[in-house]
Amino acid sequence: MNVPASASAASRATRDFATVSVGDELPTLTLAMTPTRVVAGAIATRDFMPVHHDRDYANVQGAPDIFMNILSDTAYCSRYLTDWAGPDAIIKRLAIRLGVPAFAGSTLTYAGRVTAVTPGALDGLVEIDLRVTNDLGDHVTGSALVNLPRAGATT
Amino acid sequence: MADDEFAAAIARLVGKPVGSGGPSIAPDPVNQPMIRHWAAAFEDWNPAYTDPEFAAASRHGEIVAPPLMLQTWTMATPKITGMAERGGSPVDLEGESPLTVFDAAGFVGTLAANSEFEIERYLHLGEVISAITVIESISDEKQTRLGPGHFVTWATTYLDEAGEVVGRQRFRILKFKPEGFAP
Numbered sequence: 001m002n003v004p005a006s007a008s009a010a011s012r013a014t015r016d017f018a019t020v021s022v023g024d025e026l027p028t029l030t031l032a033m034t035p036t037r038v039v040a041g042a043i044a045t046r047d048f049m050p051v052h053h054d055r056d057y058a059n060v061q062g063a064p065d066i067f068m069n070i071l072s073d074t075a076y077c078s079r080y081l082t083d084w085a086g087p088d089a090i091i092k093r094l095a096i097r098l099g100v101p102a103f104a105g106s107t108l109t110y111a112g113r114v115t116a117v118t119p120g121a122l123d124g125l126v127e128i129d130l131r132v133t134n135d136l137g138d139h140v141t142g143s144a145l146v147n148l149p150r151a152g153a154t155t
Numbered sequence: 156m157a158d159d160e161f162a163a164a165i166a167r168l169v170g171k172p173v174g175s176g177g178p179s180i181a182p183d184p185v186n187q188p189m190i191r192h193w194a195a196a197f198e199d200w201n202p203a204y205t206d207p208e209f210a211a212a213s214r215h216g217e218i219v220a221p222p223l224m225l226q227t228w229t230m231a232t233p234k235i236t237g238m239a240e241r242g243g244s245p246v247d248l249e250g251e252s253p254l255t256v257f258d259a260a261g262f263v264g265t266l267a268a269n270s271e272f273e274i275e276r277y278l279h280l281g282e283v284i285s286a287i288t289v290i291e292s293i294s295d296e297k298q299t300r301l302g303p304g305h306f307v308t309w310a311t312t313y314l315d316e317a318g319e320v321v322g323r324q325r326f327r328i329l330k331f332k333p334e335g336f337a338p
Contacts, residue, residue, distance in 0.1 A: 075223050
C-alpha cells in the first residue's frame with residue numbers, strides 16, 4: 001500500500017497547464033478501504049444510509065459487508081485529481097459511474113489519464129479519464145474536467 | 156401493491172420535485188468545521204480548504220469548500236432513531252416518494268449508480284446553499300446482477316442565496332429486490 005500523503009507533505013505547488021499533454025498518466029493511488037474509512041467518509045458527507053455503517057443492515061440487503069457511499073467516491077476522486085493538479089486547480093466537472101461495490105476490507109487503486117487539453121490565454125482545461133479498481137473489477141469509471149493555470153499568468 | 160397501481164405511482168413521480176416542492180435549504184452555512192471534518196475523512200490536504208493564509212494568496216482568494224462537498228451541504232439532518240425501519244431513510248418520509256413507492260412493491264434495496272457534477276463556482280465560508288431536485292426519469296424494470304430493479308434519476312440544481320446556480324448534479328440509483336451480491 002502506498003503511504004497516504006500527510007498534511008506536511010501535501011504539495012502546495014500547482015501544475016502548469018503548459019506542461020500537461022494528452023496521454024499523461026496520473027500517479028496511481030492505492031487505498032485500503034478499511035471499515036473506518038467507509039464510515040468516516042459516509043458521516044463526513046452526511047450520508048447516514050445504514051448500508052455504509054451497519055453490517056447487519058447491509059447483510060439484510062444482500063451485501064456481505066458495509067460498502068462505500070457514492071459521495072465518498074466523488075470525494076476521493078476530487079482528492080485524487082487535486083493531489084495531482086495542485087491547490088490552484090479548479091474542478092469544473094466530475095462524472096462517475098459505479099460498477100462493483102467497494103466493501104470494507106477491499107483495496108482500491110485509482111488511475112487517471114489525460115485525454116484532452118484545451119488551451120486558453122491564462123489557463124487551460126484538462127480532461128481526465130478516471131478508473132478505480134478493486135479485486136472484484138471496476139469500482140468507478142468516469143471523467144473529469146479541470147482548469148489549470150499557466151505558470152506566471154495572473155488571473 | 157398491484158402492478159397497475161405501482162405503474163401509476165411511478166408515472167406520478169416522474170417530472171415532479173422531490174420533497175415539499177420547495178428548495179431544500181442547507182441546515183448550516185458553508186463552514187470550516189465541516190470542511191475540516193471532510194478533509195480529514197478523505198485525507199485531502201489541499202491547503203485551499205483549510206489554510207486561510209494560503210487560500211488568500213491562491214487563485215481562490217479565500218478559503219473554498221471542496222467542490223465535491225456540494226451535495227453534502229443540503230443533506231438532511233438525520234433522525235437516528237428508526238432509520239433501518241424506514242428503509243434506511245435518514246428522515247421521516249412524507250407523502251409519496253421513490254423510496255416509499257419502491258419499498259412497498261418489494262424493491263427495498265438501494266444502490267447508487269451514477270453521479271455527475273457540473274461545478275459553476277467554488278463556495279465560500281458563510282454561504283447558505285439550497286437545492287431543487289426533480290425526478291427526471293424512472294426506468295422500466297431491468298434484470299440486474301443484484302436482482303430485478305428500476306433506475307431512478309434525479310436532477311438537482313444548487314443555488315446560492317441570490318438564486319444564482321453554483322452547480323448541477325445528475326444522480327442515479329437502482330432500487331432493487333435483493334437476490335444477493337454476485338459480482
